[in-house]
Amino acid sequence: MPKIVDHDERRERIVEIVAEMLATVGAEKTTIREIARQSGYSRGFIEHYFHNKEELITKTIRWINERSLARADVALKGKSGLTALKAFSKLSLPITPETRNEWKVRMQFWGMAAVSDEHRREQSKRIHVSEKIILEFLQQAQDNNELKTDIDLLPLAHSLLHRLNGLGCNAILRPTYFTRQRQLQALDHIMAEFIKAR
Amino acid sequence: MPKIVDHDERRERIVEIVAEMLATVGAEKTTIREIARQSGYSRGFIEHYFHNKEELITKTIRWINERSLARADVALKGKSGLTALKAFSKLSLPITPETRNEWKVRMQFWGMAAVSDEHRREQSKRIHVSEKIILEFLQQAQDNNELKTDIDLLPLAHSLLHRLNGLGCNAILRPTYFTRQRQLQALDHIMAEFIKAR
Amino acid sequence: MPKIVDHDERRERIVEIVAEMLATVGAEKTTIREIARQSGYSRGFIEHYFHNKEELITKTIRWINERSLARADVALKGKSGLTALKAFSKLSLPITPETRNEWKVRMQFWGMAAVSDEHRREQSKRIHVSEKIILEFLQQAQDNNELKTDIDLLPLAHSLLHRLNGLGCNAILRPTYFTRQRQLQALDHIMAEFIKAR
């Protein structure tokens, strides 16, 4: 009788290690050899579960994005409107070791996405999802009278989207300047403007 | 006596090609071999002007940043305050083929910067310069009574910095959505908020 | 399960080829490429068993030295005193194709040892081992009354050590002059002096 193995579970374990490596040593040094060494699996094993390196990389970014969305799902349960929006925004900033690593991984992919349609689509999808989430919370805020009714939500959503994205990047690139605290201040500043928009 | 060549001029010519390649095929495929092939130069030629690949890469990002600053210098001559600020912001967005490529190159480096202190420093420096420029224009705006006198400029500068950075990224990652036009609209939206802040 | 191979056995097979090449084409032309070509193995194959060229080279000299010691061990079984000493001396001279090659390999390494501490240590160790062996046999000779009891053995040992070493070198460098026969005559001459020392 063959051993019963949970393929998806194994795949995820590998992907986790790949993500960790992307965040710490970068894409260039994330080789299958090194992944095998760090994971304790054999090179051949990894290729059993991933057709090739490209697929492994793609799965990794997808996993990162899904994980961060799942985390948001949990954290936002029961919240709505501006409260939810602020919580979501905070979750997406690189202020915890985990989210910092997620940002670093993401930034590895942006380089690829800038020149590869397939990777770009993946990133595009993620931005689109964020946009929808933000828009939804903004709509709730408007419904709750947290925002003026006549305000156009899309530009507002984009504004937040860009600020979060830019802040995240800058925080990775200037970590000693854009510390956790300064990021939270920036977030407060953003939210304050929304409130002004009431 | 041998032919006398202008080393810096040669270096720049090579760097230009490297930048082009980084923007079109990405960092991974920007090998010295490929640079040589695309440029028509020999591999040895390139080694003649750069000690190693690392130096070539570093010089390229530096060149990109210097070029974009030089462009800003020229364009902003005679401008000040919010007018200058808007012009500067517009210049930094990926709305021309040239600036689009610059953003793509930059995004290649972010992956490296996320895991390499040396590259991070370079990127950090660039952000810092942008911040200073923005602050200077904001100060002028305040002096010209374009902004309220009691307003704190630093958060404002950061806000703009993040928005421009995030918008630039998003425009590269979702080019069909964040078109030139939508980028300009977003910029208008940003500037409108500054004017509100009067 | 993959084919199971005896790594040490493979390594030895490669090392043997490297030794052969060092003795015939010299260190400079003993490139991994050439080793691969001559052995029929692929470059990757060699890399599979040795981390890098340095290791390959180091292992080769070690193997050469171990092999020659092992040969002495076998040949000297049951011998002692001056008889053993002469047998040992004879074994170490480049009078067979095998020992000739060993000397040639050794001389490749001397160049390296002259400028590299690590290689020098390896060579130093080998000389030290020879010295100890020679001393041991001299001691036996003295115990057997083959030598006078009041004679100081260390200078005698060194004398032999130097003569064997010098003769070996000279025989490689002037092979048509220091032929097998002349080497054996020189050895006889040396042994005669020991006997005189009775």
Added chain:
Amino acid sequence: MPKIVDHDERRERIVEIVAEMLATVGAEKTTIREIARQSGYSRGFIEHYFHNKEELITKTIRWINERSLARADVALKGKSGLTALKAFSKLSLPITPETRNEWKVRMQFWGMAAVSDEHRREQSKRIHVSEKIILEFLQQAQDNNELKTDIDLLPLAHSLLHRLNGLGCNAILRPTYFTRQRQLQALDHIMAEFIKAR
């Protein structure tokens, strides 16, 4: 009017630097580039005076050998017999920085000589010259009644030749053991045997 340059003088200056490099960094790292850098000459300049690297290397060993012979010539003026022999022997041992370097250079060449007829001839010639010198002094010693008349000088000469050569090698390979002092003791030991041979 063209500049008058002393070609031989320039060649010698280069050769001197090459010898120094061979003794300190080894043959492998003695590249034309590095020679040029260390000498301050241009790469092209060096090739003006030496047709190719091979020639440069060959000239260097020849120069080393000539220099050491010249040194002997000077030092032995007026000496003869065993006195001359001892002086000559002492001069050839690696006990001064200069002679140590000469030995190191020589040992670089032995690796080449072991596999190249041309280099071997050069080394062979040097040994032959030494042999003749030694024989000559032995003959004088015999004529002066420093040695018995019925003794066969050739084996004696060879014995000395081998011992000096072996001692020189061993002194380079085990410098902390075969110190200057131990070398001189060994030389005394050798000479004592000659005297016994009276």
Added chain:
DNA sequence: TATGAATGAGTCTTCATTCAT
């Protein structure tokens, strides 16, 4: 005479991938 620009072969090494077991 002398320079250094330029070349391309060749160096070691790393890599993703294939495949027999």
Added chain:
DNA sequence: TATGAATGAAGACTCATTCAT
């Protein structure tokens, strides 16, 4: 299912050499 043996292409880099000036 899983391993790791084996390959060969491609990586960055070094080098001796040629040649126009």
